[in-house]
Amino acid sequence: MKRIRLMMVHTFLILATVCSLFPFLWMLVGMTNSSSDIVKGKLKIGNMLSTNINKLLEITSLGNSFKMSLMIAVIGTLCTLVLCSMAGYGFEIYRTKGKDRLFGVLLLSMMMPFAAVMIPMFRMFSQAGLLNTSTAVILPSMTTAFMIFFFMQNTKSFPRELLQAGRVDGLGEWSLFFRIFVPTMKPIYAAASIITFMNYWNSFMWPLIVLQTQDKKTLPLVVSSLASSYNPDYGVIMVAIVITTVPTLVIFFLMQKQFVQGMLGSVK
Amino acid sequence: MKSKWKNASLTGWLFVAVPAGLILLFSFYPMYQSLLLSFQSGKGSVYNYVGFNNYVRLFSDPIFKQATFNTLLYLAIQVPIMLILGLVIANLLNKPNLRFKGFYRTAIFLPCVTSLVSYSILFKSIFAVDGIVNQLLMKMNMIDVPIAWLLDPVWSRVVIIVAITWRWTGYNMIFYLSAMQNIDPSIYEAASIDGASKTRQLFTMTVPLLKPIILLTMITSTSSTLQLFDEVVNITAGGPGNATMTISQYIYNLSFMYTPNFGYAATVSYAIVFMVAVLAFIQMKVAGDKK
Numbered sequence: 001m002k003r004i005r006l007m008m009v010h011t012f013l014i015l016a017t018v019c020s021l022f023p024f025l026w027m028l029v030g031m032t033n034s035s036s037d038i039v040k041g042k043l044k045i046g047n048m049l050s051t052n053i054n055k056l057l058e059i060t061s062l063g064n065s066f067k068m069s070l071m072i073a074v075i076g077t078l079c080t081l082v083l084c085s086m087a088g089y090g091f092e093i094y095r096t097k098g099k100d101r102l103f104g105v106l107l108l109s110m111m112m113p114f115a116a117v118m119i120p121m122f123r124m125f126s127q128a129g130l131l132n133t134s135t136a137v138i139l140p141s142m143t144t145a146f147m148i149f150f151f152m153q154n155t156k157s158f159p160r161e162l163l164q165a166g167r168v169d170g171l172g173e174w175s176l177f178f179r180i181f182v183p184t185m186k187p188i189y190a191a192a193s194i195i196t197f198m199n200y201w202n203s204f205m206w207p208l209i210v211l212q213t214q215d216k217k218t219l220p221l222v223v224s225s226l227a228s229s230y231n232p233d234y235g236v237i238m239v240a241i242v243i244t245t246v247p248t249l250v251i252f253f254l255m256q257k258q259f260v261q262g263m264l265g266s267v268k
Numbered sequence: 269m270k271s272k273w274k275n276a277s278l279t280g281w282l283f284v285a286v287p288a289g290l291i292l293l294f295s296f297y298p299m300y301q302s303l304l305l306s307f308q309s310g311k312g313s314v315y316n317y318v319g320f321n322n323y324v325r326l327f328s329d330p331i332f333k334q335a336t337f338n339t340l341l342y343l344a345i346q347v348p349i350m351l352i353l354g355l356v357i358a359n360l361l362n363k364p365n366l367r368f369k370g371f372y373r374t375a376i377f378l379p380c381v382t383s384l385v386s387y388s389i390l391f392k393s394i395f396a397v398d399g400i401v402n403q404l405l406m407k408m409n410m411i412d413v414p415i416a417w418l419l420d421p422v423w424s425r426v427v428i429i430v431a432i433t434w435r436w437t438g439y440n441m442i443f444y445l446s447a448m449q450n451i452d453p454s455i456y457e458a459a460s461i462d463g464a465s466k467t468r469q470l471f472t473m474t475v476p477l478l479k480p481i482i483l484l485t486m487i488t489s490t491s492s493t494l495q496l497f498d499e500v501v502n503i504t505a506g507g508p509g510n511a512t513m514t515i516s517q518y519i520y521n522l523s524f525m526y527t528p529n530f531g532y533a534a535t536v537s538y539a540i541v542f543m544v545a546v547l548a549f550i551q552m553k554v555a556g557d558k559k
Contacts, residue, residue: 009360009363009366010367010368012360013357013360013361013368013372013376016357016372016375016376017371017372017375017376019434020375020376020378020379020434020438021375021378023379023382023387023390023391023394023434024378026390026393026394026400027386027390030393038393038396039393039396039397039398039399040396040398040399041396041398041399041400041401041402041403043400083286083287083290084287086283086284086286086287087283087284087286087287087288089283090280090281090282090283090284091283091284093280093283094277094279094280094281094283095280096277096280099280099281099284102284102288103284106288106291108296109291109295109296111491111544111545111548112295112296112299112541113491113494113495113516113537113540113541113544114495114516115495115497115515115516115519115520115537115540116298116299116302116534116537116538116540116541117294117295117298117299117302118298118519118523119298119302119305119519119523119530119533119534119537120297120298120301120302120305120534121294121298122523123301123530124298139290139294140294142290143287143290143291143294144291145291148287173279174279177283198381201383202382202383202384202385204383204384204385204497204498205497205498205516205520209520209524219383220383220384220385220386221385223383223385223386223389224385224389224501224502227389227392227502228502228505234393237389237393238393241386241389241390244383244385244386245381245382245383245386248381248382248383249381251381252378252381256374260377260442260446263439263442264442264443264446
């Protein structure tokens with residue numbers, strides 16, 4: 001009885017695993033096949049890989065897009081880390097009633113649907129002449145109540161004696177933050193950076209609205225526009241998808257622990 | 269001494285001022301602008317106040333009704349399936365001596381690293397008419413003729429629900445798993461001695477203990493389903509007809525695809541604001557009352 005039960009558990013989990021992993025296999029096999037083979041469900045490795053890669057390089061400005069995606073994700077992540085950790089630290093270490101109230105108000109922004117914010121924001125950036133720039137992609141999402149909350153929660157476990165000791169040594173309030181808090185909290189920064197990087201790297205709707213010319217498109221925009229063309233070439237698209245996905249996969253496998261920690265972050 | 273404290277308090281405000289200002293500028297201010305805009309109508313840069321006209325139009329707009337129906341349908345079907353599946357998998361993976369536990373967990377979580385655009389297009393190609401899913405179903409004799417997944421109003425919704433479930437089940441599963449690992453195992457031993465079956469233990473002990481985290485996942489997935497955009501745009505582009513269109517996509521179309529009508533688009537966006545607020549309120553109320 002117990003054995004049968006255990007077998008059922010494994011069968012179920014193996015099925016779930018196969019379903020989870022299949023699309024990854026699909027994209028890897030797909031990039032070696034022609035478009036017509038892909039939509040016919042071919043699951044054997046073909047010999048179209050170099051043809052697909054060459055065509056992708058020919059019809060898109062992939063190098064530019066990769067650079068654009070990387071730049072947005074890296075700069076966006078750095079800004080997010082600085083701003084949100086500063087705020088989380090400020091709200092927790094210099095806690096007052098007034099700041100608690102302000103934080104309560106900021107939390108409301110988590111309930112604001114992006115669709116309701118995007119039209120006025122589009123007009124704002126358009127008036128500022130910032131359309132079609134990476135700045136427009138980075139600015140709106142670099143401070144989120146979620147990330148501030150994340151840093152605030154993690155600051156709770158920060159040993160305050162360290163700050164006291166620093167004050168005795170004559171450090172100013174800002175040096176305490178940059179020279180004591182930041183180095184001590186490295187693992188927390190690592191966790192936050194992975195989640196933020198992924199969000200920037202994968203974001204679609206806002207870049208779709210503000211990035212308008214071919215040479216400024218990020219990778220998800222390239223993938224999307226290839227697939228929505230009149231006669232999509234899936235072999236080429238699969239190469240683009242693999243290029244988009246590999247960096248996040250590598251980060252995930254290198255820093256799985258921090259990834260999960262960043263995701264669960266403020267819950268624990 | 270007092271002046272030093274005042275200084276510290278001022279420093280505190282300096283730490284939070286810039287980030288708070290940015291959130292006000294990029295969330296609260298646009299929300300306010302959007303509200304104003306929802307009472308206006310116009311083209312280009314000339315907008316006039318038209319009172320409640322846009323809101324009246326909302327109730328007689330067939331596309332809005334269709335988009336709202338679709339969005340709520342995804343919400344009502346997809347979110348429960350995903351959360352229950354996530355809970356069941358987490359519960360199976362929580363067994364201390366299960367073999368290959370780490371492998372299963374990583375594999376089921378892995379879809380979370382894919383971008384929404386990429387996975388949408390993978391699903392689009394997997395569910396092609398001559399594609400791999402139809403071939404599999406025909407080999408297993410479950411269907412005789414291929415299903416035109418993305419050309420059929422019902423099946424295209426099914427594909428979207430399957431795709432979203434694939435992407436997010438592992439994500440929610442990790443939340444449950446980490447919460448389950450904080451539960452003291454001795455309470456299960458006591459329950460087993462009292463003769464409670466595993467299934468019973470899941471529903472009478474684990475679920476109540478996980479209530480805060482279940483509520484959290486419910487609220488976040490409700491809010492993201494109400495804002496669904498990337499998947500629908502990339503899998504079906506809203507079609508066939510408007511059968512899979514969501515409210516967010518309609519707002520996008522109103523603003524950037526058709527002749528721009530920012531005023532009415534803002535009105536439609538406030539429908540989402542309303543729904544997010546009401547559903548979050550209900551969920552918190554329901555979860556709070558059962559305490």
